[in-house]
Amino acid sequence: MKPTTRVAIQGIKASFHEEAAFKFFGKDIETIECNSFKQTCDRLVKDEADFVIMAIENSIAGSLLPNYTLIREYNFSVTGEVYLPIQLHLMALPGVKFEDIKFATSHPIAIRQCVDFFDDYPHIQVIESNDTAACAKKIRDEQLTDTVAIANTLAAELYGLNIIERRIESNKKNYTRFLILEKEKKESPKEINKASICFQVGNHVGALSKVLNLFAELNVNLTKIQSMPVLGKRNEYYFYVDMEWTNLENYDTAIRKALKYTVNFNIIGEYPKNDKV
Incomplete structure (x- = not known):
């Protein structure tokens, strides 16, 4: 029986990193949840993961500069890439209406990608957090009826939230590029270009x-x-x-x-x- 591929991601299940991992590897993988990009690297070093998937640039927010340093310092090998369209939705507990919302929470980069939307609703207080999917999970776990998360469809499905406003990102051609990292360089595939x-x-x-x-x-x-x-x-x-x-x-x-x-x-x-x- 073939062992399941273990992929370390920054964030938790249903984050954009997991969505990108699914797109590259397929859904039959084991996701290793990590609190930081450095922690993903440490898991790979300790052979607790087979790959790291790491965001490196976003078409709106630009390059994630600290990640270049991590790749160089850990001496990992880039063995692939994947581009993921970033579609951001407002989600809340079932039954919550738009007029009930006082707070919106998400990752700072996701918030930056939705500034035009929130300019129209100045009464909603926007709160930064460390992970898009974690915001959705917190709403479910704490049953927050005055708060929405900005996250992807995967998060809404996994944490049982309703999407009350779709595609609130300012630029509909928004994407993030992710790199696939391995601990050691394997033999290069024949089709490298x-x-x-x-x-x-x-x-x-x-x-x-x-x-x-x-x-x-x-x-x-x-x-x-x-x-x-x-x-x-x-x-x-x-x-x-x-x-x-x-x-x-x-x-x-x-x-x-x-x-x-x-x-x-x-x-x-x-x-x-x-x-x-």
Whole structure:
């Protein structure tokens, strides 16, 4: 009998992280609930999980910068990605009407994605919490009749809440990109056409452009560049770059050439592109 895949998520069951895990792995998985992204990493290190699924960027809120640092410091390998449309609903206990609502609670990023909605209802006090699904669970556990959660359909179903207002996110094309992390790099799948790398360059004119031009010359498309300061070092940065290619040989050549002009170069992961929302 094949063992169940264990996936560590930040948050609890029915959170967006679990929804993303279902989308990538299917529903036949064991979800390992964690209070923080660091805790997901610790569970993977201790072999208490087979994978971590970690949000890395949102189309409205931007990059989750601390997560780049975690991936680098734990030296995990990125072995996949998944994009999840973020659809946010207001949910309450059965029987609660919209006019009964005094409080709305959710994760700060989810709240930020619904500011236009709450601008129209200034009497509703918005309260930040650490997890969307946990807010839904709290309403059920404490039978709160004056509070709504902002969460996904999965949370409403699992915690027995009614959706009283659908799709309250400001941007209906809102999505989050999640990375699939493993403790050690397995053999790369044959169909790899995307990679995530990290490096530093010298602090002089043209240092970064020299590296980026190498990829352009070999027709390797850079889809994202993210800089992060090196802790305690002035004017030193890590550059995190995602790239795609159609010719694997070109990518290999570009990487070899880039090594000459960079320091602390690290291929964080090579994996199949998976950008369907």
